[in-house]
Amino acid sequence: MNKIIQGLVEFKQKFQKSFIEEFPDLANGQKPQALMIVCCDSRIMPTVSTRIGPGDLFVLRNIGNIVPPYNYINQGNTLKHSSVLAALEFAIKYLQIPNIIICGHSECGAMKYLLANEEVPETPFLHNWISEAKSVYTEFSTNPKSQDINPKTAHNEISKLNVIHQLENLYTIPVVREAVDRKKLKVYGWWLDISTYDVYHYLKSQNEFVQINDKTLETILDELYEEKS
Ligand SMILES: [Zn+2]
DSSP states (O other): OHHHHHHHHHIIIIIHHHHTTTHHHHHHOOOOSEEEEEEOOTTOOHHHHTTOOTTSEEEEEETTSOOOOHHHHTTTOTGGGHHHHHHHHIIIIISOOOEEEEEEETTOHHHHHHHHTOOOTTOHHHHHHHGGGHHHHHHHHHOGGGGGSOTTTHHHHHHHHHHHHHHHHHTTSHHHHHHHHTTSOEEEEEEEETTTTEEEEEETTTTEEEEOSTTTHHHHHHSOOOOOO
16 A cells, blocks of 8 residues: 555655646546446556546456346346446447457456356355356357367467457447447457557457557557457
């Protein structure tokens, strides 16, 4: 805890001045460029890795960057997952955020849990939440190609598949669907490799994750993720 409190003092001494002109405006409201749905993992630093400042990114964090499908939520389970829906409604209806990024990552504990496919009695809520990504495990485990994947990196492969599934789940939610149909909202899938801090973008046309760098930037911007037809 010392490190965190000392960090506050250091921020005040060294960095607060660089934002001082922005703070009064920020207090009047926010106009973030994107909502990022990302895992709770402490190694992920969304605003640091994208080199953006306060007010630029609206962040929803949960275990495994999961968006439960609306059809399921709507079957008497609305309150169960209302946190995700509330964040989406706020971002889209109140802030008119034009972009949503779902960002998965390597070495994700939630994906290791999902891959193990075992219920741990000591953590019933964790199990219940990660079960929302059960369809990811089903697709992964029944794909013959999965058998060839190195068991040491299988959790990273299922993590990428999880991003694709969560993108699809997003489109099942009416408030997202409506904004996308009106061309007010675009949705992207990213994946962060924690060992290098490289970020990969899901290119639908190639059905693969492409590293975001100066060489791929144009291709990525040209082909933004669009819904499956
Ligand atoms: Zn994670």
